[in-house]
């Protein structure tokens with residue numbers, strides 16, 4: 335392994351730390367009442383997330399990597415996500431908004447001192463290549479996305495940023511375009527990316543039969559056709575569990591959609607607007623994605639199919655960090671980082687296409703796959719079992735790709751997200767796939 339340029343990497347880490355903190359502070363720049371209130375039993379009060387990211391930083395950077403004496407050991411228990419479920423968090427004696435801001439900024443000051451002194455070529459895996467900084471940066475971005483979902487649930491206006499998304503391409507939203515992925519092996523996961531999580535490791539060969547996968551995520555327009563065709567009421571399209579969810583929830587459209595005067599509307603950060611037909615559908619749960627796919631004569635892709643279509647380069651015979659290659663996303667390749675508060679229209683990023691021609695795999699919406707969240711062969715938990723290992727099993731489904739609200743620091747071909755199949759307050763959508771028939775291979 336080549337030793338890295340310490341100075342350059344430290345500058346990059348410092349810039350990422352500043353960027354993610356400014357994001358967290360923007361999302362929590364609100365009245366105390368909004369920050370301490372619980373907007374949904376599914377979510378923490380925003381002020382919990384805020385202090386939790388600081389406590390996580392204290393735990394990992396200051397105590398574990400830096401060997402620094404605990405600053406506030408008495409609050410560890412309050413911010414341990416495993417000790418208190420989200421619905422109980424408002425009744426805990428957690429720090430108030432002002433105190434939380436003071437606490438996380440105190441931690442951050444010492445984190446920068448540790449960064450100054452740390453040897454990034456140290457063989458200790460927490461320090462090497464600044465892994466522990468990657469850990470806290472990605473952690474905070476993931477909580478920022480969670481906070482954004484909380485803010486969307488709260489109905490608070492003001493977060494709609496009308497960014498300059500490129501226009502879509504005519505016809506892209508029809509749902510008719512698929513790309514072909516020939517059968518054969520590819521390398522799934524990574525041994526190389528220094529900030530990859532334990533669940534993305536190790537790299538391993540997976541041999542897949544040929545399949546087709548949608549060029550684009552499923553659009554609102556295509557999803558509307560499923561609704562208008564009576565898809566929610568037709569048991570043929572639903573799994574047994576999906577049907578149970580459907581009856582219990584009473585859902586008949588994606589979350590935040592309403593029908594009024596014959597037209598469909600969505601509420602986006604407190605603002606009602608017509609559902610745009612040419613954007614990827616979002617706020618659907620796994621059961622809805624699964625039912626739509628059956629209605630469309632398709633199925634959800636497995637996680638391996640999703641990853642091969644996204645990142646495998648069959649000519650170079652290697653995996654790319656992103657669909658287009660290893661270069662940074664940039665504004666012309668993907669809709670990431672909350673640049674606008676919505677998914678871009680389909681066809682907006684032809685330059686972000688994968689080697690097989692699939693588009694908008696990175697950014698837009700987290701895409702449900704048919705796969706349960708399971709360890710790769712040879713998995714080793716690092717640095718702690720509560721990041722990934724305790725979630726392995728059949729309770730969760732994997733989502734891939736990253737949404738418009740995900741930050742580039744926490745998005746790549748190999749990145750794995752997971753959630754319960756009933757969840758739809760997250761920025762989730764999907765695309766469909768189908769196995770190639772013998773004549774097509």
Ligand code: AVJ
Pocket residue numbers: 473476477480721750751752753
């Ligand atoms: C990977 C998004 C499912 O939010 O529960 C945050 C990320 N882990 N704090 C989550 C995470 C610990 C995790 N997800």
Ligand code: FE
Pocket residue numbers: 386390415473477
């Ligand atoms: Fe966390």
